[in-house]
Amino acid sequence: MTGTFVGMPAFPVAAREALGDTQLRHNLAHATGVIRAKRAAVVGEVDNWEDLRLAGAAVKERALTDLATHLEELERMLVAHGATVHWARDAAEANAIVVGIAQGHGVDEVVKVKSMVTQEIDLNGALAAAGIAAWETDLAELIVQLGGDLPSHILVPAIHRNRAEVREIFLREMGGAGRPAPADLTDEPAMLAAAARAHLREKFLRAKVGVSGANFAVSETGTLVVVESEGNGRMCLTLPEVLVSVVGIEKVVPTWAELDPLLRLLPRSSTGERMNPYTSTWSGVTPGDGPQEVHVVLLDNGRTRALADSVGRQALRCIRCSACLNVCPVYERTGGHAYGSVYPGPIGAILNPLMQGTGDKQVDSLPYASSLCGACFEVCPVRIDIPEVLVHLRSKVVDAHRSDTVPSAEAVAMKGVAWTFSDARRLARAERASGVAGRVMKRMFGVTLPGGRAASGKLPGPDGGWTSARDLPAPPAESFRAWWQRVGRLGRQGGGES
Amino acid sequence: MGSMRVALMVTCVNDAMFPETGKAVVTLLRRLGVDVEFPAAQTCCAQPMVNTGYLDEAVPVVRTFVDAFAGFDAIVTPSGSCAGSARHQHGIVARRTGDAGLAAAVAETSPKVFELTEFLVDVLGVVDVGAYFPHRVTYHPTCHSLRMLGVGDRPRRLLEAVRGIRLAELPSAEECCGFGGTFALKNADTSIAMGADKARHVRSTGAEVMVAGDNSCLMHVGGILSRQRSGVRVMHLAEILASTEDAPLGAVVGGGR
Numbered sequence: 001m002t003g004t005f006v007g008m009p010a011f012p013v014a015a016r017e018a019l020g021d022t023q024l025r026h027n028l029a030h031a032t033g034v035i036r037a038k039r040a041a042v043v044g045e046v047d048n049w050e051d052l053r054l055a056g057a058a059v060k061e062r063a064l065t066d067l068a069t070h071l072e073e074l075e076r077m078l079v080a081h082g083a084t085v086h087w088a089r090d091a092a093e094a095n096a097i098v099v100g101i102a103q104g105h106g107v108d109e110v111v112k113v114k115s116m117v118t119q120e121i122d123l124n125g126a127l128a129a130a131g132i133a134a135w136e137t138d139l140a141e142l143i144v145q146l147g148g149d150l151p152s153h154i155l156v157p158a159i160h161r162n163r164a165e166v167r168e169i170f171l172r173e174m175g176g177a178g179r180p181a182p183a184d185l186t187d188e189p190a191m192l193a194a195a196a197r198a199h200l201r202e203k204f205l206r207a208k209v210g211v212s213g214a215n216f217a218v219s220e221t222g223t224l225v226v227v228e229s230e231g232n233g234r235m236c237l238t239l240p241e242v243l244v245s246v247v248g249i250e251k252v253v254p255t256w257a258e259l260d261p262l263l264r265l266l267p268r269s270s271t272g273e274r275m276n277p278y279t280s281t282w283s284g285v286t287p288g289d290g291p292q293e294v295h296v297v298l299l300d301n302g303r304t305r306a307l308a309d310s311v312g313r314q315a316l317r318c319i320r321c322s323a324c325l326n327v328c329p330v331y332e333r334t335g336g337h338a339y340g341s342v343y344p345g346p347i348g349a350i351l352n353p354l355m356q357g358t359g360d361k362q363v364d365s366l367p368y369a370s371s372l373c374g375a376c377f378e379v380c381p382v383r384i385d386i387p388e389v390l391v392h393l394r395s396k397v398v399d400a401h402r403s404d405t406v407p408s409a410e411a412v413a414m415k416g417v418a419w420t421f422s423d424a425r426r427l428a429r430a431e432r433a434s435g436v437a438g439r440v441m442k443r444m445f446g447v448t449l450p451g452g453r454a455a456s457g458k459l460p461g462p463d464g465g466w467t468s469a470r471d472l473p474a475p476p477a478e479s480f481r482a483w484w485q486r487v488g489r490l491g492r493q494g495g496g497e498s
Numbered sequence: 499m500g501s502m503r504v505a506l507m508v509t510c511v512n513d514a515m516f517p518e519t520g521k522a523v524v525t526l527l528r529r530l531g532v533d534v535e536f537p538a539a540q541t542c543c544a545q546p547m548v549n550t551g552y553l554d555e556a557v558p559v560v561r562t563f564v565d566a567f568a569g570f571d572a573i574v575t576p577s578g579s580c581a582g583s584a585r586h587q588h589g590i591v592a593r594r595t596g597d598a599g600l601a602a603a604v605a606e607t608s609p610k611v612f613e614l615t616e617f618l619v620d621v622l623g624v625v626d627v628g629a630y631f632p633h634r635v636t637y638h639p640t641c642h643s644l645r646m647l648g649v650g651d652r653p654r655r656l657l658e659a660v661r662g663i664r665l666a667e668l669p670s671a672e673e674c675c676g677f678g679g680t681f682a683l684k685n686a687d688t689s690i691a692m693g694a695d696k697a698r699h700v701r702s703t704g705a706e707v708m709v710a711g712d713n714s715c716l717m718h719v720g721g722i723l724s725r726q727r728s729g730v731r732v733m734h735l736a737e738i739l740a741s742t743e744d745a746p747l748g749a750v751v752g753g754g755r
Contacts, residue, residue, distance in 0.1 A: 016687045025691075329674045333691045369685060371678025371692070372549060374645035391587075394551030402554075414547055418555035421510065421542040422562050431514045449724050450731035457725070466683060469690045470721030473515060480508050480517035484536045488524060493533040 005150060008340030010365035015334040024160055028335050031159045032326045038272025039323060039379070046268070055261040057383040060317035063252050064307065070219040070252045071298065077222025081284025083294040088246075094299050095126035098211065098244050101295055102132050105242055107208050113226060113233040114138035115213030116154060116320055117246050117299060119342040123211070134211065135177075135203050137232040139196050146173035152336030152344060155270050155322040160335050163187040174199050200232065210240035210291065214247045215319065216262060217296075220255045223283040224296065227266060227276045237280050243291035248299050250307075250316040262319060265381035270321035302355030311392040312354040317382040318347055324376035324386060330369055339366060346376035350389045358397050367393035424481070431479035438475035447471050505567055506534050507575040507584070507611065509713075510542035516713045522740035523576050523614060529740075530622055534574070539566035545583035548591060550680045556591045557600075563588070564603040573610050574617045576736045578643025578711050581613040586646060613643055614736055615652040615711065625655050630743040632662030636705035637735075638696070638719070640712040641674050653711055653735055660738060666703035670695075677718035690722070697722045700730055708732045 008014060018024060043049055063070055075085045088094035102110055110127065112118065112134050124134040124145075136145040143158040144151050147169040151157030158166070170181040170192065179202055181195040212233065216225040224245055226233050237243060253259050267276040285294050307313050325331045325345030336344030340362050343351045349366040358364050367390045376386040401411065420426045438454075445456040454474040459467040466472055478486075504527070508520040520536075527534040544559035563584065567573050575581050585608050592601040618624055637657055643649045657665060676682070676692025683689075696719050700708045708723070710716050713734050720732035733747075741747040 012685050012687065015685060019687050019691050329676065329692050330685075330688055333695075334688055367551075368681065369688075371641070371674050371676055371681045371689070373641035373674035373678070375641075375672075375674070378645055391549055391551070391590075394549070395553045396551075398551035398553075410550070411552075414550060414552045414555050418544075418547055418552065418559055421544070422558035424539045424541050424562070424566070427510070427513075427541045434514055447724065449720065450729055451733075455721075455724060465686060466721070468686065469725055470693070470718060471724040472721060473717065475515060476517055478517060480513045480520035481536075481538065483517055483521065485538070488521065488536065491524070491528060492535070 005337075005340045005342075008362050010362050011334075011338055011340070011369040012365065014338040014340060015330075015369070018334045018338045023162070024335055025333060027160055027162050028332055031156070032332045035156075035272055035326045039269060039326065042268045042272055042274055052261050052265055053381055053383050056265045056319075056381055057317060059253060059258040059261060060250075060319075060382055061314075062258070063254055064250065064313065064316055067249065067252065067307065070254050071249055073254075074217055074219035074222055074252055075298070077219065078284055078296055079222075081222050083222070083284035083296050086295060086297045088297050088299045088301070090301050091121035094121050094246055094297050094301070095123055097295075097297050098123055098246065099126055099130045099132070101242065101244050102127065102209050103130060105208055107132065109133040109135060109203070109207060110209040110211050110244075111135050111137055111203055111207040111236045111240065112141075113210070113212035113236045114141050114228065115211070115246065116342060117213045117248050118211065119151060121246070121299070121301060123246065135200075135207070137200050137203065137236055138228075139193065139230055139232075142196055142200070143169060146170065146177060148173075150337055151342055153322060153325055154320050154343065154345070154347075155325075160337070163189060163192060166192055170195055178202060204232075204235040204239055207236075207240050209242045209244065210236040212237060212243065212245045214245050214251055215266070216253045216259055217247050217251045218254075218256055218259055218281075219252050221283055223256075223281050225259065226278075226280045227263070228278045228280075229271060229273075229276055231278055234278050234280050237282065238290045240291055242293040242295075244295040244297065246297045246299055248301070248303055250303050250318075266319055266321055269323040269379065269381040302357075305357060306351070306354035309354055312350065312389050314384050315347070315350050315354050315389060317384055318351065319382060321381055322347075323379040323381065327375040327379050328370075329373060329375070330371065334369075339369065341366075346370060346386045346390075347384070350384075350386055350393060353393050353396070354389075358393070358400050364397045367391075367397060428479070428481055431475075431481065434475040435477045435479065438477060441474040445474075449473060502532075502571045503569065504532050504534050505570040505573045506536050507540060507543070507567065507573045507580065508536065509575055509577045509580045511714050511717075512576060515717070516734065519576050519713055519734040519736050522734065522736040523574065525740040525745075526627060526736060527574070529742075530618075530624060530627060532622070535570075537566045537570070541566070543580040543583040543588075544591065545580060545587065546679060548583065548587045553591055553594055557595055560588050560591045560604065561600060564600070564607045567607050567610070568603070570610060572612055572617065572621060573607070574612050574614060576614045576711065576734060577713070578613045578640050578647055578649060579714060581611050581616075582642040582646035584608055584611040613647055613649060613711065615643075615649050615656055616647065618656060618739075619652045626659035627656065627739050629660040629739045629741055630662050630746070631660050631738045631741050633707050634664045634666055634703075634705045635707045635709050635738070636666045636668045636700055636703040637671070638668055638675065638700070638708060638710040638715070639671055640710050640715045643711050644672060649711075656735070656739060657709070661743075663738070666705045668703055669699045671699075675715045675719050677715045679714070682718055689718070693718050693722045697726060697728065701726075701728050706731065707738075709735050709738055711735045
């Protein structure tokens with residue numbers, strides 16, 4: 001069980017389809033542009049942002065370095081405060097635990113706080129299979145759920161939808177899930193939010209079981225932390241009688257003091273706010289206040305696999321802010337669905353292969369879904385060097401195929417190129433050959449670049465190559481090296497020795 | 499600069515496809531009094547292999563690199579991307595081999611690699627290189643020069659000092675053009691979508707020339723601009739800086755005359 005959508009094609013194929021959707025391109029360019037500008041403004045006003053980033057990275061590194069100790073402390077403190085702690089190795093175990101708790105209370109519905117980890121394990125699917133409806137209460141998650149859709153962003157999962165589409169979904173689907181949308185619903189944001197509020201209110205007041213994730217788990221006091229914007233989380237965390245929280249083991253933060261930089265980094269990086277509107281913290285059960293039965297499911301599901309990767313383990317520092325998605329030029333154009341996972345964008349391109357391992361064609365395509373422009377690393381609040389991890393994972397993908405009996409065309413080509421580049425004489429021969437090819441190209445394809453250089457137009461061959469939309473300059477008759485040997489070196493001060 | 503031994507690391511792309519850029523660097527550095535050498539044993543920085551995941555294949559190429567440039571005080575290259583590869587990735591390749599000799603050689607060579615604008619501004623201490631280029635130009639800061647090397651405003655300051663130039667601000671300048679090495683082929687559709695947006699921004703400036711410090715990125719965006727029959731020419735920064743009133747762009751350099 002993984003966080004990857006079943007049956008998704010590899011990234012280049014999925015991206016091609018997404019790129020053809022002009023409405024999607026428009027929605028994404030607009031939304032990521034707005035959120036990028038908001039983040040830049042609120043980050044720009046913090047004088048010591050780089051110090052904060054370093055502190056955030058150091059806190060998460062310390063937690064990961066001695067993870068077992070902190071997790072055991074977390075369990076001890078949670079139990080001391082009346083919570084029940086469960087350990088789950090994978091999605092199936094975690095789902096079985098949550099379904100079991102819900103069934104133990106005889107409920108046919110639960111209300112949910114927005115949570116990436118429950119998306120990762122497809123908890124809603126497991127609950128549905130047991131006849132239990134899981135109601136998403138975050139506005140964007142509600143839009144995704146009612147639309148029978150998949151999330152395409154970590155923070156704003158319905159980023160691919162515009163407000164006209166949201167209105168359509170609400171009018172069409174709300175009635176089947178509970179209180180219908182008002183018939184005179186417009187696409188005004190305030191009206192859409194009011195419809196969602198009225199729809200969700202009856203679910204909050206009725207539900208006996210709430211399900212959440214956690215942004216952080218402070219081990220010294222056994223305290224879970226949820227940060228959110230809409231207040232739906234606060235409702236789910238306080239109104240039901242039973243609360244079940246699924247928490248990835250990398251969420252542990254040893255002390256409250258160490259939580260400080262993370263709570264300052266997260267809202268500015270994610271929603272572009274100085275502070276998020278709601279921060280809920282709870283330590284087990286508080287008699288007479290809030291849920292009187294509290295469960296915490298500590299989940300591995302590939303995290304220890306990522307932890308064992310000396311380069312990739314830094315990905316476990318991720319606090320799911322989505323800053324890397326919002327600045328990524330690839331994500332901005334393809335959207336999140338092309339990544340085939342609830343974790344899309346640059347962080348998804350490393351988290352999925354790290355947690356699941358390489359070897360699956362779709363997962364193996366993810367580390368290549370990047371131009372390595374470095375914008376993601378620049379904005380990451382916990383300084384995950386995503387380009388470094390991407391290149392590292394590419395090498396793992398390549399290395400896994402080294403013993404293939406029939407090597408790929410790419411592997412053969414790379415070996416050939418490396419052989420040529422290992423000796424300047426070989427390279428010089430190749431350049432002489434390309435010069436000849438250039439003269440042939442000049443005759444066959446009559447494109448002239450501004451400035452006068454000959455180029456090829458569209459060349460025959462499989463689609464998607466260089467020349468489908470890009471002219472290619474003809475190779476020059478003389479390489480630089482040949483020129484240097486012929487005349488360039490003669491201009492040296494000493495008379496041309498080199 | 500009299501006693502300093504300076505090598506030109508021309509890069510495989512410039513060597514095979516854009517020799518005029520290499521010639522421009524030679525012209526420019528000679529004009530500034532630097533007796534630049536071209537170590538003929540050089541080939542490539544190994545970035546195409548490293549960034550596609552072929553680290554084993556990169557090893558002999560990195561060996562060739564450190565051998566070719568051993569003994570130089572400064573290694574100058576007209577590519578932010580290749581400078582970044584030599585400075586940040588050769589160590590990764592060397593460490594993976596477990597060969598202490600190679601790691602030591604890389605540690606010796608890597609810090610001596612300078613992207614052209616770094617060398618001009620930081621080592622030579624010049625901003626006005628005496629260039630003349632009476633055209634409307636827009637500058638695209640390439641990702642690796644911007645974010646991997648941190649060249650900052652050096653290219654801009656050099657361009658602003660060029661006589662006759664009219665610089666036009668490029669919208670969304672710091673966004674990737676979509677080249678990305680083998681990304682341009684492995685994810686051609688996304689690469690072209692990114693490049694098309696870059697081309698649109700370039701055209702919106704009304705510039706005659708788009709300039710950058712990496713010919714690989716320029717080959718990509720220039721290929722799109724050409725296919726669109728935009729009339730916009732792409733040029734490497736070195737070629738603009740080499741151009742003077744007496745010897746405008748394209749004049750023959752070297753040749754001992």
